[in-house]
Amino acid sequence: ILNVEQSPQSLHVQEGDSTNFTCSFPSSNFYALHWYRWETAKSPEALFVMTLNGDEKKKGRISATLNTKEGYSYLYIKGSQPEDSATYLCASSWDQGGKLIFGQGTELSVKP
Amino acid sequence: DAMVIQNPRYQVTQFGKPVTLSCSQTLNHNVMYWYQQKSSQAPKLLFHYYDKDFNNEADTPDNFQSRRPNTSFCFLDIRSPGLGDAAMYLCATSRDLEGALYYGYTFGSGTRLTVV
Numbered sequence: 001i002l003n004v005e006q007s008p009q010s011l012h013v014q015e016g017d018s019t020n021f022t023c024s025f026p027s028s029n030f031y032a033l034h035w036y037r038w039e040t041a042k043s044p045e046a047l048f049v050m051t052l053n054g055d056e057k058k059k060g061r062i063s064a065t066l067n068t069k070e071g072y073s074y075l076y077i078k079g080s081q082p083e084d085s086a087t088y089l090c091a092s093s094w095d096q097g098g099k100l101i102f103g104q105g106t107e108l109s110v111k112p
Numbered sequence: 113d114a115m116v117i118q119n120p121r122y123q124v125t126q127f128g129k130p131v132t133l134s135c136s137q138t139l140n141h142n143v144m145y146w147y148q149q150k151s152s153q154a155p156k157l158l159f160h161y162y163d164k165d166f167n168n169e170a171d172t173p174d175n176f177q178s179r180r181p182n183t184s185f186c187f188l189d190i191r192s193p194g195l196g197d198a199a200m201y202l203c204a205t206s207r208d209l210e211g212a213l214y215y216g217y218t219f220g221s222g223t224r225l226t227v228v
Binding site: 004009031032034036041042043044045046049051089093097098099100101102103104105 | 116121143145147152153154155156157160162202206208209210211212213214215216217218219220221222
């Protein structure tokens, strides 16, 4: 069974704190790893797509790394802001069929 | 702006009464997906269309059906909703199957279904 696990399930931080969370997935036959940000009442928005072991991607204060050999990805947010409050979903694929298997998400709340 | 639109945002239906959720897109993408997300769980793929080709996931209940009358629209029909079908339903699109892997999905904002 292909399963994607995210931890922690929720996270509460103060404005200015840096934070990170984890996405774990089966490493065999891995194809791609995606991160999405989902703000309340909005559409999930793609943050990063990574395919290669050792990939690192960055968008502003948010960055992500990928380890396909051990089956995990980290998402880092530097200097969290209230507008970073959202659910962060990761998803993985193990073939070229375009289907993504999602984790249950990490709900981040940043207090001013 | 090109986008994926889901209507309605909230849907309340009675136990056993058929309900249809709709999704439209202006991206001219070939692939449309339906995901179900129950509270605190991962979004789960129900089925997807590649153009007119319907692909059902093995564990999707028979109670769930889908229609895609044209490129722009895709519908999710629940024939006899049960209390366990209460969830957020997300529609997503991708240009093609390989494009989904390299560029990700474009999502709608979801329809939250309540069954009373």
